[in-house]
Each structure stands twice: as structure tokens, then as C-alpha cells.
Amino acid sequence: MHPKQLLDACTELVKRTLTFEHPADAVVSRFFRENRSLGPRERATLAETAYTVLRKKLLFEALAHSGSGPRERRLAILGFAECLKEQSGKEPKTRAREGFDSDSFVKAALLPQELKWLKDCASIQPEDLMEAHRHNLPEWLVAPLKAQLGDAFWALAASMERSAPLDLRVNILNAKRSDVRKELEKAGIQAQPTPYSPWGLRVDGKPALARLDAFTRGAIEVQDEGSQLLALLLDAKRGEMVVDFCAGAGGKTLAVGAAMRNTGRLYAFDVSGHRLDALKPRLARSGLSNVHPAAIAHERDERIKRLAGKIDRVLVDAPCSGLGTLRRNPDLKWRQSPKAVEELTQKQAAILESSARLVKAGGRLVYATCSILPQENEAIAEAFSAAHPDFVPLSAGELLEQLKVEGGDALCSGGEDGRRYVRLWPHRHETDGFFAAVWMKKA
Numbered sequence: 001m002h003p004k005q006l007l008d009a010c011t012e013l014v015k016r017t018l019t020f021e022h023p024a025d026a027v028v029s030r031f032f033r034e035n036r037s038l039g040p041r042e043r044a045t046l047a048e049t050a051y052t053v054l055r056k057k058l059l060f061e062a063l064a065h066s067g068s069g070p071r072e073r074r075l076a077i078l079g080f081a082e083c084l085k086e087q088s089g090k091e092p093k094t095r096a097r098e099g100f101d102s103d104s105f106v107k108a109a110l111l112p113q114e115l116k117w118l119k120d121c122a123s124i125q126p127e128d129l130m131e132a133h134r135h136n137l138p139e140w141l142v143a144p145l146k147a148q149l150g151d152a153f154w155a156l157a158a159s160m161e162r163s164a165p166l167d168l169r170v171n172i173l174n175a176k177r178s179d180v181r182k183e184l185e186k187a188g189i190q191a192q193p194t195p196y197s198p199w200g201l202r203v204d205g206k207p208a209l210a211r212l213d214a215f216t217r218g219a220i221e222v223q224d225e226g227s228q229l230l231a232l233l234l235d236a237k238r239g240e241m242v243v244d245f246c247a248g249a250g251g252k253t254l255a256v257g258a259a260m261r262n263t264g265r266l267y268a269f270d271v272s273g274h275r276l277d278a279l280k281p282r283l284a285r286s287g288l289s290n291v292h293p294a295a296i297a298h299e300r301d302e303r304i305k306r307l308a309g310k311i312d313r314v315l316v317d318a319p320c321s322g323l324g325t326l327r328r329n330p331d332l333k334w335r336q337s338p339k340a341v342e343e344l345t346q347k348q349a350a351i352l353e354s355s356a357r358l359v360k361a362g363g364r365l366v367y368a369t370c371s372i373l374p375q376e377n378e379a380i381a382e383a384f385s386a387a388h389p390d391f392v393p394l395s396a397g398e399l400l401e402q403l404k405v406e407g408g409d410a411l412c413s414g415g416e417d418g419r420r421y422v423r424l425w426p427h428r429h430e431t432d433g434f435f436a437a438v439w440m441k442k443a
């Protein structure tokens with residue numbers, strides 16, 4: 001596709017994502033379905049351009065006050081130029097061999113006056129920008145993040161403007177991490193063991209995985225290292241009765257089922273039958289037969305009542321604002337609101353309350369989110385502890401130590417020993433932002 005046409009397509013995609021009517025990943029997927037002839041590199045440029053605009057929306061909107069032509073085109077030009085620079089920096093050898101030069105590509109796409117405007121924008125120094133144009137976050141999010149992080153707020157804001165690494169979880173039921181690593185290397189894919197999760201591999205770049213044998217035979221699944229750690233924290237054992245209360249498409253379910261070595265019984269509940277449907281092909285690949293997906297009407301469903309007091313381990317990966325995943329879902333910072341978060345906290349408390357009824361004496365309860373807001377995390381956990389003296393809070397740091405996670409203390413915060421909760425941050429741990437609290441039901 002000619003650079004001019006690609007920029008036009010980027011402009012259209014940027015326009016659609018900025019309506020915020022649907023999640024950006026759904027808008028991008030739909031756009032690709034409507035334009036099936038797009039090649040992999042064009043798709044990558046389109047998606048990254050749209051995501052760059054979402055990540056740096058406040059800065060780009062300020063820059064787009066100058067220049068000429070439709071506003072969406074100006075925003076798309078800024079995202080397009082940045083994305084191409086990034087791409088050429090990441091794969092210099094391959095693309096240089098193909099004669100690709102990002103500057104000439106951008107030049108070929110732009111009108112002369114647009115090129116001049118882009119150069120003027122690039123000459124602005126970061127220190128001359130207003131604060132909001134440097135952090136690109138909505139004001140309502142800034143105060144709670146600064147209160148938690150102090151000066152490290154800026155490192156978080158910068159990390160949220162980058163894309164997340166590609167992490168894989170090796171299915172320990174049918175593969176070994178070291179073998180899978182070698183197999184990927186043979187396919188030209190470099191990967192390193194993740195620093196904390198014993199199941200993880202962090203892949204260089206963003207290679208296509210779906211056609212790899214390791215993928216089709218269920219030896220690997222794409223899963224952020226942080227998400228793997230939450231499944232690990234449940235520490236589900238062979239032969240146990242386990243519930244994944246908010247299983248969704250089953251990222252954590254699959255990890256927990258493999259940790260149970262395909263024994264016992266693992267119920268995967270969710271109110272969304274649609275999400276549970278997405279678990280089925282993954283389940284088929286994984287070789288697990290101990291997982292029982294079931295759609296529930298709500299958290300007080302009859303099925304829950306029947307299992308009350310019978311379950312060894314319950315994982316509550318609660319619906320949340322998702323603000324820990326801004327590297328992957330940058331649109332969330334513009335789609336969420338304080339009101340939506342407030343509503344979510346009520347849902348989270350209700351789900352935790354109901355799911356706790358399942359836990360048997362001596363059993364374990366894990367509450368987790370991919371949020372970085374204390375009201376969805378520590379506040380929910382502390383209110384639950386206060387209302388339930390029969391649930392003993394466990395130290396996440398101690399549990400990670402028992403699970404032989406090296407440097408596990410650095411993943412934790414809160415409580416008397418500073419290790420009560422798992423608290424993962426993109427700028428500190430290179431994972432999405434995650435929270436987890438663990439309790440044991442008194443015998």
C-alpha cells in the first residue's frame with residue numbers, strides 16, 4: 001500500500017477509536033475484518049498509530065491546535081510518525097535490508113506543509129510542555145497515583161506510554177520452559193525466562209504465534225507475567241476442588257488447571273457466557289480435562305449456594321477498571337470515570353462476599369484485580385478483613401517466598417510487614433498493574 005493510502009487508513013481508524021463507543025481493540029479488529037487485504041506490517045502500523053494517539057492524546061491534541069487539515073488527520077500524522085520511528089528502531093537489520101527508511105516513508109505520506117508542521121512539533125522540548133501533556137492521563141487519575149507513588153508517578157506515566165512486552169506462559173502439563181525456549185529459538189523467536197514467574201517466557205518483539213506448533217499443541221499461551229503470578233499465588237494442588245469465580249476467557253483458569261496437573265475439579269464461573277465460549281478452544285489446546293466452565297446468572301447464583309463451604313481454593317479475579325493494563329488498553333484511561341470506578345467497587349465487594357462462602361475451613365481465598373487504584377484494591381481487601389474475622393489475612397510476600405519466587409518481596413506492599421499484598425507496577429516490574437490479597441478461612 002502506498003504510504004499516502006496507509007496514512008488515510010490510519011486517519012480513519014484514529015477517527016473511529018476516538019469516538020470511544022467501543023473498546024479500541026474491538027474497533028481495530030473490526031477495521032481489519034472490513035479490510036481483509038491488509039498485510040501484517042500494514043496492520044501493525046495501523047494498530048500502533050491508533051494506540052499511540054490514545055496513549056498521547058493530550059499532547060497530540062495540544063500539538064494539533066496548530067497545523068491545517070482535519071483534526072483526526074493531524075492526530076494520525078503524529079501517531080504514524082512516532083509509530084514508524086519506533087518500528088524502524090526495533091528491527092533495524094531486517095527493515096534496512098528491505099530498503100525501509102521510516103523518514104522517507106513519512107515524507108512520502110505527507111503534504112509539504114504537513115511535513116513542516118511535523119518538524120515544528122518534533123522540535124518542542126519536553127520541559128517546555130505543560131504537565132498534562134507530559135503524563136497524558138486524565139486529571140482524576142493523577143491525584144491518586146501521585147499519592148501512592150510520589151516522584152515515581154512520572155516513571156509510571158512514561159511506562160504507560162510504551163507497549164507491553166509479549167509474555168507467554170508455558171503449559172507445565174505438557175511442556176518444559178527450557179524446551180519451549182529452544183523450540184522458539186529454532187523458529188527464529190528469541191525469548192528469555194520471565195524474572196518472577198516460573199512458567200513465563202518474555203519474547204523479543206511481537207512475532208506471530210498462532211501458527212507455531214508450540215501454540216497449536218497447547219504448549220504456550222499468551223499471558224502477562226503478572227497474571228501468571230496471581231494464578232501461582234492460589235497455589236492449587238493436585239486433587240483439590242477449586243473455583244475461578246470470574247474466569248472470563250480463562251487466562252488464569254488454564255494456569256491453575258495445569259498447576260493442579262489436570263486432576264481434581266476446577267470450576268470456571270463467569271456471568272458472561274460469551275467470554276466462557278472463548279475459553280473453550282484454549283481449553284481444547286491445553287489438554288486439560290479438569291476444568292468445568294459454567295455461566296452463572298450473578299454472584300448469588302444457586303450453583304454457588306450448592307458449593308458453599310466445599311471448595312479448597314477460590315480465585316476472585318474481579319471485574320475492575322483495568323487501569324493496570326493501560327499499555328495494552330490505552331483507551332481505558334479515557335473511557336473510565338470516577339463514577340464507573342465507584343460502581344465497580346460495589347460490584348467487587350459483593351462478588352468477594354459471595355465467593356468467600358464457597359471456601360471450606362482451612363481453604364484459601366485470593367482477591368485480585370488489574371487495577372492500580374487503592375479503592376478497588378486495598379480498600380476492598382481491608383473492608384472484607386474487617387467484616388470477616390473468620391478469614392485470616394496471609395502475607396503475600398511469605399507465600400511468594402514459599403513458592404520460591406525470587407525477589408518476591410519487591411512485588412509486595414502494605415500490612416505490618418510491608419508484604420501483605422501483591423502490588424505489581426509496569427514501571428517497576430515490567431508487568432501490567434496487578435493487585436492480590438490472600439486469606440485463609442479459619443479451621
Ligand SMILES: C[S@@+](CC[C@H](N)C(=O)[O-])C[C@H]1O[C@@H](n2cnc3c(N)ncnc32)[C@H](O)[C@@H]1O
Nearest residue numbers: 246247248250251252270271272299317318319
Ligand atoms: C478481570 S475479568 C477476568 C479475567 C480472567 N480471569 C482471565 O484471567 O483471563 C473479570 C470477569 O468477571 C466477570 N464478572 C463480572 N461480574 C461477575 C459476577 N457477578 N460473577 C462472576 N463473574 C463476573 C466478567 O464477565 C469478566 O469476565
